[in-house]
Amino acid sequence: MSDRFTKGMARNIYYGGSLFFILLFLALTFxxxxxxxxxxNRAELTDSVAHGKEIWEENNCVGCHSIMGEGAYFAPELANVFERRGNANEAAFKAYLNAWMNAQPTQAPGRRQMPQFDLSDSEIDALADFLIWTSRIDDNDWPPNIEG
Structure with a gap:
């Protein structure tokens, strides 16, 4: 084998392969x-959306939920919760989220319990704005099923 496969050939394969994959990486990045x-949807980013993201992070929502596949899978995916629970109606979704957050924990038997975070109505509205904003990002129809 050593008479057919020389060090020069190995070097050429190494450099040629490296160059190919570097060019592929640059093309995909571009x-x-x-x-x-x-x-x-950066144009729709508001102070309320940013505040909702802060609330999301401060309360470690990603410790149980995921958005666009990022986070834990203990609780439902929330990338499409606006469509699922608000039917694309912002006022209805904010009312739903407010009622849901204030009803926690539900103590329903056989269900995982979400803690009570004691958020104010304005904080829940900001969280709703963040979830609405997130739902409008083109995420290639993630999650694959409507219930997350």
């Missing part, structure tokens, strides 16, 4: 940078 403005 494609992603070009596609991002069409998929995100």
């Amino acid at each position: 494609d992603t940078v070009i596609a991002l403005p069409e998929r995100e």
Whole structure:
């Protein structure tokens, strides 16, 4: 084998493969940078959405829930909760989320319990704005089922 496969051949395969994968990486990075403005909704980012994200982080919601597949899978995915529970009606969703958050823990038998975070109505509205904003990101129809 050593008479057919020389050090020079190995070096050429190494450098050729490295160059190929570097160029592939650069092309995919460029494609992603070009596609991002069409998929995100940065223009709709408001102070209320940012405050909702802060509440999300302060209360470690990602410790149980996930958004667009990122986070824990202990509780439901929330990337599409606005469509699931609000039927694309912001006022209805905010009322639903407020009632849901204030009813916790439900003590329903056989169900995992969400803790009571004692959020104010304005904090729940900000959290709802964050979840509404998140639901409007083009995430390739994630999650794959409607119930998350």
